[in-house]
Each structure stands twice: as structure tokens, then as C-alpha cells.
Amino acid sequence: MAYSIEAALDSGQFSTVMVSTDSEEYAKIACEYGAEVPFLRSEATSSDTASSWDAIEEVLLGYEKMGKEFSTFCLLQPTSPMRSAEDLINAYQLYGEKNATAVVSVCELDHPLAWCGTLGEDYSLNGFIERRQDGQRQGMKTFYRPNGAIYIADIERFREDRFLYREGGYAYIMPKERSVDIDTEFDFRFAEYLMRNN
16 A cells, blocks of 8 residues: 555656555545545444445545546545555656547556467367467567556546446556555465565
8 A cells, every 4th residue: 555655656747646445444544645545434334345446436426425526537546555656757757748538557458368268167178269370479469458556537527437448547557566456365475566666
């Protein structure tokens, strides 16, 4: 959480840096690092079934009740601690240059999508990979995935259907070494390794 707060503050891109949490302990830590926590997250947006978009809507409504409205939001998930202030500056620059409705950070996939498939219950490889004339990696398209680090969106457009991947949305490409998205203990250890050796 602290890495995300520090990157946001150091970037100078935000009028408000806030943390949405249902934990008083985390709220205290967030405030110590310079973020604001004007209210705690509700039980409804803290459950395993709630989405980040639910939490964002709750934050926007909470600020509106306080008389504070925004035109744009930026979601910085704490599970992406490698993003930098420079990434945020560059992503917002892209947002402005493109007159975008959204910017989402992405990174290149490790392997071509053509080399990926699903397996049935018996683990048969039949149909796992489509038969192709050209199996050379160099001839394949480059594929990207959202890396979880930066989601910038125009609030009015976001509220239409909470979908960012459309005309008017653009990708901000980040290198793999700053695209670690911590979902598992392995991800955590890998992030620790990169931070120690950076």
C-alpha cells in the first residue's frame, strides 16, 4: 500500500490520493504515508464477490456526499507495488494526448497466445494448440495483458457501463519488471527479489 501511495504523491498528478479500506489499521497506515481515508469501505464492497469497480463507485459517491466531485479517477491496486511515479506521469500524459476515456497499463505476454489452450478432464492435448503452417515465434503477433498497475478513467464514461476496453481507451505499456501483480506467495517473493536487486 505504501508503495502505491508514494508513487501517487511523487507523481504530482492527483488532487486527492485516498485509500479505500474496511480496516482501521490499514486506514491509519495509509494516513501515515500521506493518503487520506475520509471514510471506511462498507461491508458490501469488502466481500469476496465485490469488484474494484463497486469500491470505486462507493468512493465517488462518498466524496459527492462530502461535496467533492472529480472528472477522472485512477485506480492503483496495492498488489502492483513496482509501478513508478514516472509510470503515472506517462500514463496521464497519454490520457491527455489521446483525449482518452480510459488508459489501462499492460505488459507483453511471456508466450504467444497461440501456444496457450485449455485442457479437458482427461488432459488430452487434442485441440490444445491449433495446427498452423508457421510455428515460428518471430512470425506471431505480440499479445499484451492488463498488468493491474494503472487504471485511469473518465468518470462520466465509466459510469455508463464500467467498461474500459473500447474506442477511446488506450494501453500504457509497462516493462515486465514493473508489472508484477501479487496474487500468490510466489509473486510476493518475486517482487521482493526484484526490489532487493533493483
